[in-house]
Amino acid sequence: MLDFGCGPGRDLAYFKSQGLKAVGLDGSPEFVEMARAETGCEVLHQNFTGLDLPENRFDGIFANASLFHVPSQEIPRVLSELYNTLKPGGVLFSSNPRGENQEGFQNERYSCFHNLETWRHFVTTAVFKEISHYYRPQGLPRPQQPWLATVWRK
Numbered sequence: 001m002l003d004f005g006c007g008p009g010r011d012l013a014y015f016k017s018q019g020l021k022a023v024g025l026d027g028s029p030e031f032v033e034m035a036r037a038e039t040g041c042e043v044l045h046q047n048f049t050g051l052d053l054p055e056n057r058f059d060g061i062f063a064n065a066s067l068f069h070v071p072s073q074e075i076p077r078v079l080s081e082l083y084n085t086l087k088p089g090g091v092l093f094s095s096n097p098r099g100e101n102q103e104g105f106q107n108e109r110y111s112c113f114h115n116l117e118t119w120r121h122f123v124t125t126a127v128f129k130e131i132s133h134y135y136r137p138q139g140l141p142r143p144q145q146p147w148l149a150t151v152w153r154k
Helices: 010-017 029-039 075-085 116-125
Strands: 002-004 023-026 042-045 058-064 086-097 102-106 109-113 129-136 147-153
Touching: 002 010, 010 029, 010 058, 023 029, 029 042, 058 075, 075 086, 075 116, 086 109, 086 116, 116 129, 116 147
Parallel strands: 002 023, 002 058, 023 042, 058 086
Antiparallel strands: 086 147, 102 109, 129 147
């Protein structure tokens, strides 16, 4: 399992506790060190737009609140690289804040807020097959669900 954008390792630690062979990836050297120290897992220090991932390594990729930091012009290549690092039949989970395709800097961080149609276009162009999508947090009216979660298969 690749925790894409693992930050300091919260979810990485959970995956490991569930018996998964978890690997983290983050662009922040401080978060990489924190995640390694917290989990004892392999944690890759890579920029999202400069990935160097082996082919067919992972059964799953957990990209929670991370891919929305990839600029639209880079997302097709990044998704293609994620597709290639998944084993056949592997699964990509992605959760991003939704919007109407706005993007730009929010303070010091670049962010994209795609709607379902645009996000679906990006991911299907990378040859993923959609399994499901839903809005979070569940059980609230749509205007109070700022997150779009999607699940895809290679």
